[in-house]
Amino acid sequence: MNKIIKINAVAIFTLLFLFVFNSHSEAQFGFGKKVVSGQAFASLNAVQPGGQIKIALKLKVEDGWHINSVKPNEKDLIASKISVSEPFEIVKTKFPEAKDIKFSFSEIPVSVYEGEFLVGALVNVPDSISLGTHNLKVTFSYQACNNASCLPPNDFTAEVPLKIVGNNETVNEINSEIFSQIDLGYTAKVSAEEDNSGIGGMLASSGILLSILLVYLGGLALNLTPCIYPLIPITIGYFGGQSEGNTKRLAFLGVLYVLGIALTYSIVGVVTAMSGAVFGALLQNTYVIIFIVIVFIVLALSQFNVYEFKFPDSWVMKAGGARGGAFGAFFMGLTMGIVAAPCIGPFVIGLLTYVASKGDVLYGFLMFFFLAIGLGTPYIFLAIFSGKIKSLPRAGEWMQGVEHIFGLILFGAAIYFAQPLFPKEITHYLLPVFLILSAIYLIFIDKKGNNVKVFYWIKITFAVLLLAISTYALWPTEKQEMSWQKYSDAKYEASLNLHHKIVIDFYADWCIPCKELDASTFTDSKVIEIAKDFDAYKVDMTKTMSDETTRIRKKFDIKGMPTILIFNSEGKEVKRLTGFVSPEEFAKILEKIK
Numbered sequence: 001m002n003k004i005i006k007i008n009a010v011a012i013f014t015l016l017f018l019f020v021f022n023s024h025s026e027a028q029f030g031f032g033k034k035v036v037s038g039q040a041f042a043s044l045n046a047v048q049p050g051g052q053i054k055i056a057l058k059l060k061v062e063d064g065w066h067i068n069s070v071k072p073n074e075k076d077l078i079a080s081k082i083s084v085s086e087p088f089e090i091v092k093t094k095f096p097e098a099k100d101i102k103f104s105f106s107e108i109p110v111s112v113y114e115g116e117f118l119v120g121a122l123v124n125v126p127d128s129i130s131l132g133t134h135n136l137k138v139t140f141s142y143q144a145c146n147n148a149s150c151l152p153p154n155d156f157t158a159e160v161p162l163k164i165v166g167n168n169e170t171v172n173e174i175n176s177e178i179f180s181q182i183d184l185g186y187t188a189k190v191s192a193e194e195d196n197s198g199i200g201g202m203l204a205s206s207g208i209l210l211s212i213l214l215v216y217l218g219g220l221a222l223n224l225t226p227c228i229y230p231l232i233p234i235t236i237g238y239f240g241g242q243s244e245g246n247t248k249r250l251a252f253l254g255v256l257y258v259l260g261i262a263l264t265y266s267i268v269g270v271v272t273a274m275s276g277a278v279f280g281a282l283l284q285n286t287y288v289i290i291f292i293v294i295v296f297i298v299l300a301l302s303q304f305n306v307y308e309f310k311f312p313d314s315w316v317m318k319a320g321g322a323r324g325g326a327f328g329a330f331f332m333g334l335t336m337g338i339v340a341a342p343c344i345g346p347f348v349i350g351l352l353t354y355v356a357s358k359g360d361v362l363y364g365f366l367m368f369f370f371l372a373i374g375l376g377t378p379y380i381f382l383a384i385f386s387g388k389i390k391s392l393p394r395a396g397e398w399m400q401g402v403e404h405i406f407g408l409i410l411f412g413a414a415i416y417f418a419q420p421l422f423p424k425e426i427t428h429y430l431l432p433v434f435l436i437l438s439a440i441y442l443i444f445i446d447k448k449g450n451n452v453k454v455f456y457w458i459k460i461t462f463a464v465l466l467l468a469i470s471t472y473a474l475w476p477t478e479k480q481e482m483s484w485q486k487y488s489d490a491k492y493e494a495s496l497n498l499h500h501k502i503v504i505d506f507y508a509d510w511c512i513p514c515k516e517l518d519a520s521t522f523t524d525s526k527v528i529e530i531a532k533d534f535d536a537y538k539v540d541m542t543k544t545m546s547d548e549t550t551r552i553r554k555k556f557d558i559k560g561m562p563t564i565l566i567f568n569s570e571g572k573e574v575k576r577l578t579g580f581v582s583p584e585e586f587a588k589i590l591e592k593i594k
Contacts, residue, residue, distance in 0.1 A: 035062040035144040035151070040158035041175045042136075046165040050127040052091070055160060056178050057082065057119045057140055066112040067142040069098035073111045078143040078153050080113070082121050085137035087129060092122035094182050112145075120182035129164055136160045166571075171557070208363075212370045215351060219374020231336060234413045235379050236386040236406070238299060238332055247384060253329040254383030258376030260333020265372035266365050289421060295335045296414035303407030305400070329383075333376075398449030401459060408438045420509045420542055427509070428473075435470035439463040481523045487537040487552070495535040501593055502567040503534045504556070509542040511561040513580040524583030530590045534566075568593050 036059055043054035061067055068077045070093075084090055096117040100109035119140060140156045165171065173179075239253070351367060415434050419427045442463040449455045485491060487504065495502050505522075507514035521527060541549050541561055552558070556565060559578075566575040566589065575589055 034154055034156070035065040036060070036067065036140065036142055036154070036156045037062075038140070038156055038158065040138050040160045041178050042160050042162065043173060043175060043179045044171050045174050046163040046169065046171050047125050048165060048169075048171065049125060049129050049131075051125050051171075053123050053125065053162070054179055054182070054184050055084070055121045055123050055136070055138055056175070056182055057138060057156075057158065058116070058178065059113075059119060059140065059156065060116045061114055061144070065144050065146050066099075066101070066114045067144050069111040069113055070095045071098075071111055073100070073108055077110065077150070078141075080119075080140065080142045082119055083139045083141070084121065084123055085135075085139075087126045088136055089124045089126075090121045091124050092184055094120040094184055110145075118178070118182055120179070120184050122184045125162070125164065131164050131166060134162050134164060136162050169555070172554070208366075212366065215367050215371040216374040218351070219371040220377060222371075222375050223378055231379070232382065233409050234296075234336065235382050236409065238406075238410065239329075239383040239386040250384045251380060253326060254380035256326055256329040257333040257336070257383060258373065258379055260330045261336050261376045261379075262333075262369050262372035264334050264336075265375070266368035286421065289417060292335055293414045293418045295332075296410050296417070299332070300407045300410035300414065303403045303410065305403075398452040398455040401446060401449030401455060404446050404448060405442070405459070405462065408441070412438070417510070424509070432470035432473040435466045435473075439466040439470070442466075479523050480525070480528055481518070482528055482531045482536050484522075484536050484538045487539040491535075492537065496567075496571040499569045499571070501534045501569050502565075502571075503531065503536045503590075504539060504565040504567075505537070506539045506541050506556070506558050506561055506563040506565075508540070508561045514562040516580050517562055517564075521581060521583045521586050524587070526587045527583050527590070530587055534590065534593075566590070566593055 038057050038059035041056045041058065043056070047053045068079055070080050072079050080095070082090065082093055096113060096119070098111040098113055100111055102109045121138070123136070136159065138158050138160060141153060142156070143153045144151045235257070239250070239257075351371065412431065412434060415430050419430060422430065442459055446459075449459070482503075484505070492502070492504075505517070507517075539549075539552055541553070541558070543549060556563075562577075562579065564575075564577040564581070565573055566577075568574050574593060577586075577589075581589075
């Protein structure tokens with residue numbers, strides 16, 4: 001019995017000794033000491049299989065300590081790194097800017113982190129992952145040192161619950177205040193056949209100056225899209241009737257016009273990107289449409305000498321004596337900026353998404369500003385050309401006839417942009433009827449300049465052209481088209497459950513590429529034949545900010561119109577098209593879907 005007591009006493013004494021020694025050694029030598037604490041954040045409230053998500057660690061190093069950076073400048077020191085648990089995979093990391101500090105144990109300055117800082121990672125989610133909540137374990141490995149010595153390597157680990165959802169479920173950004181400080185680039189899910197080397201990828205790998213050049217060239221290229229075409233006659237109509245003076249003055253007015261476009265375009269673009277709203281959605285707002293229509297009507301009436309379009313003298317004097325034409329050009333540019341906003345394509349949608357992911361308002365403003373400068377550059381020369389008409393020799397009564405033609409162009413622009421305010425049953429007839437009335441007016445009523453033979457025949461030719469275009473537009477034709485159904489959640493879910501292939505077309509009445517798709521692509525015989533194997537739905541996004549369209553927009557992550565989503569028989573989105581696509585290209589895409 002005494003022997004057992006002695007053995008137990010020795011065991012207890014030994015355990016106490018080991019406990020005290022272990023505590024003392026940890027305090028003195030740093031074994032197991034954790035000098036880093038922190039918290040983990042995710043950029044999305046949910047993520048889809050095959051998608052990407054940003055992860056951030058907000059870390060704090062204990063006072064009096066520092067940790068080696070990702071590149072500590074000394075080969076014997078252990079660098080910091082971040083890792084995640086399987087099956088997730090890091091594809092990109094972002095560490096903060098380090099400090100170089102000279103220590104007694106190193107001959108060269110050591111690159112370290114101190115205090116509070118953020119570390120970010122772009123994480124791939126595997127295609128095969130199951131739906132539901134998964135715990136993503138994030139580990140930050142580091143070596144801590146003070147001014148005299150270094151501790152053994154250690155880890156800080158945090159878990160982030162990730163909700164994995166289906167392709168048709170809504171995904172929203174969260175913790176934007178954290179991720180706006182970490183530049184990890186575009187992280188939205190990329191569909192199976194979508195190219196990931198678009199404008200976002202180019203800008204992410206470019207400096208600010210090269211990025212500005214790229215978006216400027218992209219703006220120039222936008223002039224080749226059909227959505228921009230209405231700006232050409234409007235610009236000619238405005239400057240042809242308003243401009244006067246020498247070439248330098250015309251160029252100056254053209255620059256002001258373009259700056260007006262750029263200012264509005266960049267503001268609309270940045271606000272849209274930051275809010276997540278649809279790009280160009282202002283043009284579905286009734287009050288904005290009415291404002292634009294009134295501007296065009298006011299400008300048109302000035303061409304018929306109802307009044308002289310001029311700002312009050314008091315305004316002009318306060319602005320340094322500039323003539324009213326300068327104000328008019330800039331004001332017109334502001335209006336045209338709103339008109340240009342819906343002119344989207346893959347380039348602009350990529351830029352918009354990239355700006356939204358960066359969360360940098362100044363950067364976003366610069367990108368959209370120079371995009372609009374590129375868009376507007378040709379209009380400086382167009383302003384000079386159209387304005388020069390007023391400076392032609394022997395100006396007389398025929399010049400009033402020219403102004404009347406420009407006035408009709410501006411009235412036509414007012415009717416075009418007013419179409420969303422009218423019932424769809426009559427919008428098809430508005431412009432053609434106006435063109436017929438305009439032609440009749442020019443031929444039989446307006447006699448200005450008829451005494452100048454050259455102008456008279458030009459005017460008659462123009463009027464006949466209007467009659468031909470309007471007659472063709474009104475001529476009844478039987479065109480076949482894809483068998484579209486009006487979208488509803490119930491129909492969509494039924495198609496998914498039946499494993500049908502699906503096409504969804506998101507369109508708006510103010511979207512010119514949408515109309516071109518309806519006129520040429522969706523009426524092509526080969527496209528119609530192939531599309532018989534698909535359930536085809538149309539979603540009317542004209543009233544983009546209504547509760548229902550907002551819900552659908554968020555559900556499918558729609559950034560602009562037109563957008564066409566194509567799903568395979570497994571219900572997976574395999575192609576996302578933005579902007580106009582030719583019948584041949586669309587047919588090839590549909591043929592590949594299984």
